[in-house]
Amino acid sequence: MEIGLNHYLVLSTILFSIGLVGVMRRKNLLMLFFATEILLNSVNIAFAAISHYYGDLTGQMFAFFVIAIAASEVAVGLGLLIVWHKRYNNIDLDYLNTMKG
Amino acid sequence: MSPVNISVESLNLVTLAPMLIPIVGALLILIIDMFKGGLDKSLYVMLSLLILFIDFNALLNSAGVFNQNGTMSGVFDVMLIDGLAILSQFIIVGASMLFIPLALTHKRFHEFSYPEFFALFLFMIAGFQFMVATDNLILVFVGLETASLALYTLIAMHNREKSFEAAIKYFTMGALAAGFFSFGAMVFYALTGSIEINQIAAVLSANGYADIGFVLIGVAFMLASFGFKLSMVPFHTWTPDVYEGSSAALAGYMSIVPKIAGFVVSMRFFEFLIHSGVVWLEVVLYILVVVTMTAANIWALVQTDVKRMLAYSSVSHAGFVMAAILIGTTQSNSALFLYWILFSFTNLGAFSMLWISRQKNLPTHQSSDHSFEKFSGMIKTSPMAASVMALFMLSLAGVPPFALFWGKMYMISSAVTGGYPVLALIMALNSAIAGYYYLKLIVFMFMKEPQTRSLGGAVYVTNATGALKTIIGFATIGTIFAFLAVNPILEFVTSFVYNSGY
Amino acid sequence: MELFLYTALFSPLVGSLFAALFSMSAKTKWAGIVPSILLGVSLTSSTILLFFVLGTNSTLHVEMMTWMETGGLYIPFGFVVDQVSVTMMMVVTLVSTVVHVYAIGYMDHDKGFNRFFAWLSAFVFSMMILVMSDNFAGLFIGWEGVGLCSWGLIGFWYQKESATWAANEAFIMNRIADLGMLIGIFLIYWNTGSLQYDIVFPAMATLDTTTLVWIGIFLFIGAMGKSAQFPLHTWLADAMEGPTPVSALIHAATMVTAGVYLVVRSNELYALIPNVGLFIASLGAFVAIFAATMALVNRDIKRVIAYSTLSQLGYMFAAAGLGAYWVALFHLMAHAFFKALLFLGAGNVMHAMDSELDPFKMGGLGKGMKWTMIMMTLASVALAGIFPLAGFFSKDLILEAAFVDHHLIIYGVLLLTAGLTAFYSFRIIALIFHGKDRHTALGFHPHEAYKFMLIAMSPLLLLAIISGFLFKGGFFEMVTTLLPATEYHIHDHLTYWIMTIGTQVFVIASIFYAYKKYMSPDIKVPDGTSAMEQSFKYKLLINQYYIPHFYAEYLVKPYRELSTIFWEKIDMKVVDATVDGIANAFYTTAEQTRGMQSGNLSTMLKWMVAGLIGLLSLAVVFGLAARHSDSIVIMLSGLGV
């Protein structure tokens, strides 16, 4: 049977949803960041697939930039985590609770 | 594969000029720091100011060109310099110019002691400028992320618990929003094979919106993503925490610049959908606008910290302005810019007032940096500062003839002319609700007794320097005499918006 | 002549202002003398005007200045001296002059001497405006003005709770009537386009009857208040809390007759609506007997006289209602003289008895107060209508008028009232001046009033005696140039004589009965134990038919309670609470939902996802609906939507 664009889109969606689960349930910030990577990666599959089926390079470009963005985010995110961890010696988001209301 | 032949003229590189200037400036700062460390912040402030000044002039130049030739595109049609781009860049750069002198505080704060702060700041401006000056979703995304990443760092550099917490929260939610954005872009790419908004619009209308389900999915993701950036309820949850965590000056800045960038992109993206009669979007935007305005307003009622209250208030203002995109007429879009220009004066002024009263350590009677109690009886100890603060509050509440009233008035008028009478009414009534919390501060300042009279008025100007006072003076004059400026601004804005086809 | 007009009108005002200058300083004789002299001036001017009117048989009409002018409305301060108003002017100035002079003595020891004269003269001024105005609005000025002065004078002794209460009652009750009057004025304006007498009355003829009836009724409501007709009569008896000269001037001679004056003045209107006239007459007759019955048992001299006034006002209205306007006016004049005299006499008695008013505690006062006794007796004779005193002529005419017009019930009632009048008048005369001395035992040492007070009263005495037979003819001549000149002659001479003599006999019999009953040495100060006092009739009468009680219980109290309910329950708990409730609703919602901002990053992320899901579900619903819109339309149409 033919694998069509829809297959890839559905796969992408499923992966994205897994990412969402991760984002929502993770309390450890580092592992939460993993989930955000999943989000971006799932979209990349779709981009590549669309690019393939439409015969258009733009999708690959987008995927390329998404990767770049993901990488930058990791850098900044880790930086933030490190500075937090140095001070408070944990990376559990339940401790981020000084502000509310 | 044929070789690529491109003439430099066709690239229209001048369109890049306004963005390149801050980038070059940022690099300059980094280089200066490399050669000679430990220079005083005043140098960097002035340097940044100068760079922004040049940037502003470049924008003036673009504006002149736009006036003559209309919309420009450049560098393989990635750059799109239309009226919206120019107007929003004016706001971005102008607000930045007002913001940067706020670094010259009397007290020492962590971030300003490091030149990286200024470099990142300029990079961020460039990021926002790129974001608004294109209709290519890739560049929007990249510009947005450049700016956001820099912004997260700027927040964290304030270097205390709340600021880290704020930065992490902002960052994490930003990452999720980035995911939404890319997914939304993907859906539209799947639908139209393009990631340029013009192209998307053209293909969609050529298809007659046959795949309305897909369109709506894409719009939903896009709305969620911009909803985060523009702090629409329920994507707004970061706003109060982040504003509270960052320094007052930066919070004021955040309430203006990132949002105008977001508004411009949303305008580009949603306007054509609204005009194509996507009823769903109208309904959803209507709900979002109303809920954002109202909910943020009522949450602001119960705040105990002025900065947090202002955070909710700026959420509400954003909701108010979002109505412009829903209404989608030239008048409403002009109203958006008018509103935001006036808002930036007032809001920056208000946050600056908080900024000059920022103490390093909290006295016992204060529950937070800018708790309402702190301002008790301010009129008795420092009447001038209290009057100015009250002025900003009244302006935010929309009491005429202060700046924001004109924006509100024009915005409501655009709702009226756009055929949204009920929305106009809701907007008006929300202003009334908002009146309460702005008044609350006035009540504390003017009608209560000072808690510690011994301190005198010093506590309210502990951070004041000539630079800060100048900025506040600017904002004050702008707020009071806005009625003189409204006409030129309005004419300018309307012609730009109209000539960009919005 | 205009000069005299203005002099007559404004002298009292000048006097009032003069006295008012001293109203906050210690008593000075001048504050009494100057207004009295100025009233004398006013009296003189009025007299000159009277002779002018009589002599030239013309009227004087001046317009001082514009008062209000807007739209179609034009109201000047205009004054007219014609036969009717000049009569009133004479009565007013004459009685007031007498009362002023009398009051100099009467109020001699009062701290508020100066204030008293300020009020009293102001009253005269208002009354003059009332009678002299050439339009309804001006009349209304005077109307309210006398009300104000009446308020100030009834409540003159403001330390007394009962006095201030009575003052307020009088004012408020008059206001109720004034509303009627005001509505009448509005009706007149919107139907005739003016308020000037000389425009309004000719125009009346062209109006339809319904309108006229309404105008007539509303104006009469106004008159009812001022003249204390049922059911607005209770204030008059309570008004006796004021100093006695006030009662004499305001509540006997002048102000209370303003209502009669109004009806007389509007005779052209009432002539067009005889049904209303009949109603007025019936009400008048009813009030006449109603008040007389209350006077029978009352144990307060002044109140008895007040009820008598009320009763006589009933007579006047009966006359006016029957179209005998000149008769009404004539009785008004005669009544003013003898009733003022009666009051002033009562004042003397009060003065002598240290403000004691219960005649049962007096008795035998005639010995020490001869002149007072004579004056009061003569006044009572006049009141009773014995030939040849004033009352005979005026009252008899009213009876005749009723008889001639074949209103026999009214006639009967009025006749009966005449007998009652005689009885109660002489009841108090007998109790006060005759019989056993009961006051010495109670520690009173009565003495006669100042000479000049008695002298001041003498003109009234004279007029009470002679005004009837001396003036009747001339009066008729004069006023009938303005008023309908109906002569009431019973053509059958026999009937006439039977009636006249019969009435006289009846009245005299009543007098003798009164003397007989109340001169007996057995009279004691009643202590509420006698069988008579226990009887229902007595209780009904002494409690004024329970009408004041009814008002207090069923009007005043509910009003107060309703006011409190309005304030505490409705204004605070409903109206204001709604407003606050709306505000609080926002606040409470905020308090309850602020938990959404838990500050926990995970929750925030969940909210974001939830928002996305919300949008997505809307999108899917809408997308499916759009995709299947055709089938949905079919389904809906199948459901009959």
Next chain:
Amino acid sequence: MLDHILSILIFFPALAGVLGFVVHKDSMRAYGIAVSIIEFALSLWLWFAFDNGVSGMQFMEQLPLIPAFGVNYILGVDGISLFIIILAAFFTMIGIASLTDTKDVKNMIVTLLFLQMTMVGVFAALDAMVFYVFWELSLVPMLYIIGAWGGEKRIYASIKFFLYTFAGSLVMLVGVLFMAYFYYQATGQWSFAILDWYRLILPESFQLWLFAAFFLGFAIKVPMFPFHTWLPYAHGQAPTIGSVILAAILLKMGTYAFIRFSLPLFPDASTFFMIPIAVLAIIMIIYTAMVAYAQKDVKQVVAYSSISHMGVIILGTFALNVEGISGSVFLMIGHGVVAGALFLLVGVIYDRRHTKLMSEFGGLASVMPKYATIFGIMMMASVGLPLTINFVGEFLSLLGFYQQSHILTLLAGVAIIVGAIYMLTAYKKMFFGKVTKEENKHLPDVNKRELIALIPLVMITIWLGIYPKVLLGPISNSVESIVQLMHDKAVSHEAKIRIPNLSEGVEIITISQQGGH
């Protein structure tokens, strides 16, 4: 200078207020008095220069403000606004002159001067947006006055005052914008000039909605039942000067706006809503009078009496004929004088005893005879005794409305009864009877400073009661032109009948509505 006298009248106090910051605290009162006397003199000059024969606007000024959106700075006065402006200047003067030892007197006077600017501005503005600006701005100084110098619950009262009126006027703003939009639709030009709007005839259905929007803003300001509950709080908590100005001037903004906007812009809607509004007005009159009767605090009595009187003003306004409207305008001035004076009088006793409860007094007439006299005169004026200022207005208002409805006028006329009830009762409680409280036995009578403020008010009360023509002439002149305008503009048959036609054949230029909404 006469060309710009209105601008001078508006901005002179504001400028003086700004400069006032420099003046030393001890000399501030003198400064305030001097400034307000100059302002009052200027307003009198305006009156002097005013041409009584002209029914339209005079001393017009026009400056572009936001021409792109049709907002212009247009000023002008006619017979309706002229006297309220003078009254505003007068009361500011009286108010400052009668200021007792207030704390922070400097702030108070500066605030008052700013307040004066907004008050004059409201009545002089002929551009809806400028009008709105001053209308809203007037809330701010008042908020401060109540909130900073008020009684125990001053903050609650001031916020309630501000928010309530603010909310109402925001709805009104929507109405204003709609109106401008309709004008734009009809003519293709934006304009907020009232005189331009006068020439626009709207279909009745539009009128009804717009009328409702304007009504809410105005009704809260007046305040009409059931939007009145802010007023007792505001009055109860405000310092004397605040109450005086609130009652004398600020409330008049609402009724003035009815005449300036609602009537001529929406004649059909005015006719349509006439009866419901009259019913509301009657409820105001009777109900609040009864509530006033139940009060224990004399200031609240006066406060509720204000509402009751405003009801009569509303009734007169909606008589839609010259008599009624002239009467209501006159009553605005009359009630301003009388209510202002009564609040001043309450202030006098409050200064001495620091209580306003009537049960604390009694028998004051013998202790303070002058005070009792002046109070009595003002009370009688409030009750509407002829030859006092209030009577003229009440009489004309009721007279006017009688043409429209007999039975409602009869009900409204109950005002003169219930008014007498609460006023006389209050007076009796305070002044009559014996002096029971020891503290009251040696109260000083009104002093010179208080007399300076009160005597002119008494004189005006009586002078204008006897000779109202000086005011009534110009007022009815201008009212006539408004009534004629309404008649000419009226679309519905009902309105044509209800609104009298004063002169046949006068045609105004009308622009009919093109295209629906």
Next chain:
Amino acid sequence: MFEAIAFYLFAFLTIAMFYITVTTSQALYALTALAAGMIFISAFFFILGADFLGAVQIVVYSGAVMALYSFGMMFFDTTREVKEKQGNKYIVVGLATVAAVLVVLIFSAPILSDNIIALYPIGEAGNTQEVGVVLFTKYLVPFEVAAIMLLVAMISGIVLAGKKMDASLTLMTEKEIQDMRKEKKSKKALL
């Protein structure tokens, strides 16, 4: 056929890997599973003919990003089991499932891709070269901006994670700052 098998195989693998990533309580497992999932994704890229993208995926993600994360993990000492307080699981799973179902519902429908013009059609010249051309013409500006972004990220990383953030000037009083400055100077002088 091969394509289908490959698709389903890798689809299963990626889903499994990512599932592990979001559910396991062992940080190390999560990291490893994430890395594996990334590599499996690159397989899709190769299947879809996006060779360059596949390479970048492996290099950037599996290489750079993963390396960063593992450094981070060592720093945070999260190699042992991670304890996380879980709130309401149903919300999490429910929301995600609903999202998936909704989107899949729409996505299962075919896209009507009329009127689509490929702006940069994939030619015969080989993926990498084509990508290069497009990247350096059309997407030159985004590319350069991305460079800036990486620079920003770098600066941010250095600023945040470096020593500069150790002492907070925001919280210190002026006097403490003066003292610290002096101390630093004296240290430098000693060195």
